[in-house]
Amino acid sequence: MAAWSSEVGDGLFARRLLGVPVLIYRLPDGEVVACRDMCPHRFAPLSMGRKTETGVQCPYHGLHFDRTGRCDHNPTGKGHIPAGTHLRMFRIVERHRILWIWMGDAGRADESLIPDLSLVPEEGGAHDNIGNYLHVKANCLLEIDNLMDLSHVNFIHEGTLGNESMRSAEVKVTEPDGKVRAELWMPGTTGGFGPMTGQPCDQWMNMVWMAPGSMILEFGAVPPGAEPVQDPYCYAFHIVTPETDRTTHFFFGSSGTFDETEAAKAQFIREAQIRAFLTEDNPMIEAVDERMDGADFWSMRPAILTNDKAAIRVRRKLEKMCREEEAARRAEAGRVSASEPATQ
Amino acid sequence: MAAWSSEVGDGLFARRLLGVPVLIYRLPDGEVVACRDMCPHRFAPLSMGRKTETGVQCPYHGLHFDRTGRCDHNPTGKGHIPAGTHLRMFRIVERHRILWIWMGDAGRADESLIPDLSLVPEEGGAHDNIGNYLHVKANCLLEIDNLMDLSHVNFIHEGTLGNESMRSAEVKVTEPDGKVRAELWMPGTTGGFGPMTGQPCDQWMNMVWMAPGSMILEFGAVPPGAEPVQDPYCYAFHIVTPETDRTTHFFFGSSGTFDETEAAKAQFIREAQIRAFLTEDNPMIEAVDERMDGADFWSMRPAILTNDKAAIRVRRKLEKMCREEEAARRAEAGRVSASEPATQ
Amino acid sequence: MAAWSSEVGDGLFARRLLGVPVLIYRLPDGEVVACRDMCPHRFAPLSMGRKTETGVQCPYHGLHFDRTGRCDHNPTGKGHIPAGTHLRMFRIVERHRILWIWMGDAGRADESLIPDLSLVPEEGGAHDNIGNYLHVKANCLLEIDNLMDLSHVNFIHEGTLGNESMRSAEVKVTEPDGKVRAELWMPGTTGGFGPMTGQPCDQWMNMVWMAPGSMILEFGAVPPGAEPVQDPYCYAFHIVTPETDRTTHFFFGSSGTFDETEAAKAQFIREAQIRAFLTEDNPMIEAVDERMDGADFWSMRPAILTNDKAAIRVRRKLEKMCREEEAARRAEAGRVSASEPATQ
Known part of the structure; x- marks a missing residue:
């Protein structure tokens, strides 16, 4: 992007x-x-x-x-x-x-x-929450790590998006169509945000990654035991692009095209997103980048927890894509130098 | 520290x-x-x-x-x-x-x-001058150089701590118990600071270094010919620790636990210390670090003056400690790799 | 300088x-x-x-x-x-x-x-425009490039010093006495600056470079067909010296010693110079330095236009001077090391 x-x-x-x-x-x-x-x-x-x-x-x-x-x-x-x-x-x-x-x-x-962002709503709603941007002083993969392991929500965002009741959820990871899907299903917990905040509910946060840097969050909460139907407006979009090795463009927004009667709802989501990234996630991601100081992630031998599963799969997929692209580039360069004189 | x-x-x-x-x-x-x-x-x-x-x-x-x-x-x-x-x-x-x-x-x-800092007074005096800290943008050894050659006092601190009459003192260096002791005995001079300021006196400034970065200053002044008895409250403490290769934590203070009637004396010493380091020493030390720009001290072939004796001995001792520590580390590493499988 | x-x-x-x-x-x-x-x-x-x-x-x-x-x-x-x-x-x-x-x-x-700056007027005129200085965050050669190709005047300085009618002039380059002289003769154009601004005229801007970094500008404008006599006060001086590889001292001024009745003229030239460098040239030169980011000029394979001729000749001359100086230094070092013991 x-x-x-x-x-x-x-x-x-x-x-x-x-x-x-x-x-x-x-x-x-x-x-x-x-x-x-x-x-x-x-x-x-x-x-x-x-x-x-x-x-x-x-x-x-x-x-x-x-x-x-x-x-x-x-x-x-x-x-x-x-x-x-x-x-x-x-x-x-x-x-x-x-x-x-x-x-x-x-x-x-x-x-x-090009990743499928067709869930991004059409322009023109009364309370459009598309088009947000933040500049992050950290390597792009640290932003992806953050989003692909949502167990951080109950610590960094404790009291605003998450809470203690939501901590024990274990991530379930699948790979539909080359995507990486991290599902956090949290039955019998206390609502962390949205209309069910503080109430007993079954809630979920599922993050779907598409190469190289798009992540769509599905989320919702229903009364305990009710059918967990995804609200078509409850999607959040997160797309990252490296500016340099140590800085990242972070694009975000959420659906949908709310009508006048739902203004408060749209407003709530937008404000929660901006506040969370600006004051809670980004300071942490930038502090981690400073600690790593440009070192290779694996060379620092991170302890791997169960809930790292999705983030690690994304890292492995990106590493594989880079290796393949590099190999193709080298093969191409070989063909070119064999058949043509060098040009600018 | x-x-x-x-x-x-x-x-x-x-x-x-x-x-x-x-x-x-x-x-x-x-x-x-x-x-x-x-x-x-x-x-x-x-x-x-x-x-x-x-x-x-x-x-x-x-x-x-x-x-x-x-x-x-x-x-x-x-x-x-x-x-x-x-x-x-x-x-x-x-x-x-x-x-x-x-x-x-x-x-x-x-x-x-651990160096013996037992001269640091107990907490609780009315005018406690322990606990001062400054961040210095210079290599730690430049701060030690500064403190171990007090002939700088009559230039950098001329008019506040030193004066022309005190310049010709030659440093006497001893090494009691592995420490380095630099004595400046200045008989028949004009008082540079303290109660004897501007008066004829015999005065002294003795700096004692203890590895790796503690320096205690004994100082005093008496009427010419009187017995030079060290006042038990006239000690100043200076301890340095590298933050990085080019920045230093500088801790300082002075004894003692002054009672109410001596408030002015304690206050004078504290203010003189802070003013001298902040406005006179540190700008010079930081300017020297900028000039050296990370180069090795010896590679710059410094001219060595008589009064450098103490600072040079400290540098040599620290270099020896580093070599010995490095050798021990390597010997240890050799033993470990011979007897054990590698672990994190 | x-x-x-x-x-x-x-x-x-x-x-x-x-x-x-x-x-x-x-x-x-x-x-x-x-x-x-x-x-x-x-x-x-x-x-x-x-x-x-x-x-x-x-x-x-x-x-x-x-x-x-x-x-x-x-x-x-x-x-x-x-x-x-x-x-x-x-x-x-x-x-x-x-x-x-x-x-x-x-x-x-x-x-x-030492380059001949004898055109610099004596001190003491009522409106002396000698002694100006700017610090530029760019490699010194980029400042020379800028001054030796004055076709930029009609773009960067369009409306203040240049205009569209002046664009098609082709530079004529000569090398009198080892200097590099770039002549822009613009007959039948609209005056770009000075008293002829906006009027039909024949005008010229000739920049003369003397090694290593002095550039004198001759300039003037006369009614179409009149004899193009150089006004002895219409010289501008530009001298550059590297501070570091990426920063430059830029000295500038103009003649002459104007009397009281010509105050407005001197003032106009001074202000035009300062405004042009500060707000038009230097932001561009610094942006180019940022884009190059320390890379060698030739390694970036610049497209060479007709009007680059003078700037390129200056670059080539300076490269030759550096090679010769380096060779002389090495020859000298060889002689020294063969005949003398090393000293500080």
């Missing part, structure tokens, strides 16, 4: 992703363009420049780049443009109110790998 | 020592506990957690650790605790209103090596 | 040059002294000390160093001074209101290499 659709308005939008400065902008026909935010001439940030009808103009010496990244105008001197003056482009797709970017080779982009 | 006893109250006390985050707390029976301030599960700072009647509870997922560092409760899931889930513990001893810590292997701790 | 003459007054002046902390001061007989700003005893910054009639005294333990850098007084102990206690000295020369320093071996200093 590069950004919420709503973050990219009429202007030039700049964000560092996976260590790379990226520029994102919309053309008049609605196309969204993503490129490296650096002019190939003298390395100026194009985001300090000017959007045109057909592309972007560098602020430093005026080179213009079209939607494909090709330099199509040099206003200085006799207008000569050296061959190969082009931007590094990134495939970007808008879906479910989110801009999804592929930071690798365009040829390897595969839209079928 | 980890802390003044008075710094560790009822709560959890966190301080980085020798680069390691350390947690210190008191149990109801008075025992003081010191451990690494990092949960072995997900590396949360335990100091963000909660002290219990018998130990400390991690703030993140609720693991509890007893006074020996053993994890004795996992409130989540079915309560399973993986074998070997324990904290790194440090030996800590309270003596002379100070908490002394041993950061190495507990088996190599030796209380007889 | 170490400093404007006017920057070094009666006291001790400290500035980091080429990564080295340098102290500069004036003796009563007018001689200017430059030395490493670090005492060879305990590495204190001498600039925190005291200027005397004959040299400088260290603030820490009082060592005194004469104008040649020799330690000629140790006020402590018996006054012994270890052989070889001296400062690293730098050759420094005052010329054209500027202090020029040679940071290499004194034996290799060559005053004939």
Whole structure:
């Protein structure tokens, strides 16, 4: 995820992703363009420049780049443009109110790998809770660890989201369709949040991870013994993207499109989310990152608890994806260097 | 030295020592506990957690650790605790209103090596000047260098503690009982501070270093030719502990337990100490650290003056202690790896 | 360039040059002294000390160093001074209101290499615009790149110094006497700044670089077809010196000694200069440095435009100078190590 659709308005939008400065902008026909935010001439940030009808103009010496990244105008001197003056482009797709970017080779982009965020509600509800963002000073995987082991709710969020009665739940982990699903079923407990707060109930929090960084939470509470039907509005969305190795973009929100009579409910969820992340989760995640100080997770030989199961599976899946991507890249590089002369 | 006893109250006390985050707390029976301030599960700072009647509870997922560092409760899931889930513990001893810590292997701790700070007065005087602390942005040895060569007093502290008449004193260095004692005897000079300020007198400043970082100053002034008797209240205490390679904890204070009629005297000494360190010594020590920028002291080939004698001896002794400790560690490591399988 | 003459007054002046902390001061007989700003005893910054009639005294333990850098007084102990206690000295020369320093071996200093800044006006005009300084968070060569390719004027400074009519000028580069001269002749354009602003005119901006970092701008505008005579007061001066690899001292000003009736003209130029550098050039140069993040310029394979010609020639000349200086240093080191025992 590069950004919420709503973050990219009429202007030039700049964000560092996976260590790379990226520029994102919309053309008049609605196309969204993503490129490296650096002019190939003298390395100026194009985001300090000017959007045109057909592309972007560098602020430093005026080179213009079209939607494909090709330099199509040099206003200085006799207008000569050296061959190969082009931007590094990134495939970007808008879906479910989110801009999804592929930071690798365009040829390897595969839209079928975009996670299914169709539960994100349509825009326009009276109390829309989509589009939240926080910057986290921690490695991205620590944010995923946090979300995939919800037993932390009863400690970090004790009294706001969780309580002692909810602690003994043991996580059940499944892997439907390559996702990782962590189910916490807490029958006969005291409601931790929402309308059942403080009342006897059966409650649940199920977190579903989709590669690489999307996590959807299903949650609910019913009177003891009642059928645990998932409310179609009780979903929370959490998507993480590395800014750098030690900093993370954290996108979040929740469904749904509440009508006027449900304003209080939407408001409650939004405020609980923001308060929890800002004042309870993030200080902890950032403190852990500081303690790790860039060391490899496994080299620190963590004690593994039962409820780590889901987070560990996600880590293992991501490690496997990285290994496979790296192997493919190396194989590709071998083919290229065998058949072609080197180019920029 | 980890802390003044008075710094560790009822709560959890966190301080980085020798680069390691350390947690210190008191149990109801008075025992003081010191451990690494990092949960072995997900590396949360335990100091963000909660002290219990018998130990400390991690703030993140609720693991509890007893006074020996053993994890004795996992409130989540079915309560399973993986074998070997324990904290790194440090030996800590309270003596002379100070908490002394041993950061190495507990088996190599030796209380007889704790320096003798019995001159630190008992608590409870009307004008107690024990418990002062400053954070210094410099390598610990630069603070020791400063204190072991008091000829700097007549330059950095000219007009507040020293003066020109005191400059020509040559340091006399002895090594009683493995200590390093630097004596500055300044007969026929003008009083630099205290009641004899500005008057003809014989005065002295003797600094006694005890490994690794304690320095006690004896000082006084008498009319010319009178017997130079050390006033039992005229001692100043300086103890340094590395926080990191480039930052230092500096603990200081002075005797004694002054009664009401001597309030002005105690107050004078305290204020002179704090003002001198804060506004005169520390800016210089930090400027020197910046100039050295992490380089080895000897590699910078310092010019060695007569009055460096004591500081150099301390540096040589500390270098020897480090070499011996390292050799012992390596010998121990050799024995362990020959006789046992590796463990965490 | 170490400093404007006017920057070094009666006291001790400290500035980091080429990564080295340098102290500069004036003796009563007018001689200017430059030395490493670090005492060879305990590495204190001498600039925190005291200027005397004959040299400088260290603030820490009082060592005194004469104008040649020799330690000629140790006020402590018996006054012994270890052989070889001296400062690293730098050759420094005052010329054209500027202090020029040679940071290499004194034996290799060559005053004939000081660039000719004789166009800098004498002191004392009513509206003197000499002595301006800005600190830039970017590699020094990026500042030179900026000044040697003035086609940026019509983008970064569009509306204040440049405009669209001036864009198509192609730079003409010559190398008179080892200098690099970049001429932008813009006939039949609209005046970009100065008295001809907004009027049809023929205008020019010629930048002349002298090694290593001095750049003099000649500029002017005349009615179309008139003879383009350079106004003797229309020069702007730009001199850069590395503070570190990523930070630069930027000195600037302009001629001339305007009389009272021309006050508005002098004022206009000064204000335009300061505003342009502070709010338009430097933010861009610093953004480029951030994008490069310490990488080698050529390794980033910049697209080379026609108007880069002058900046590229300067880069090539500086690279050649560095290679030659390095080779000479190595040859010298070889001779020294073959004929002499090593000394400090």
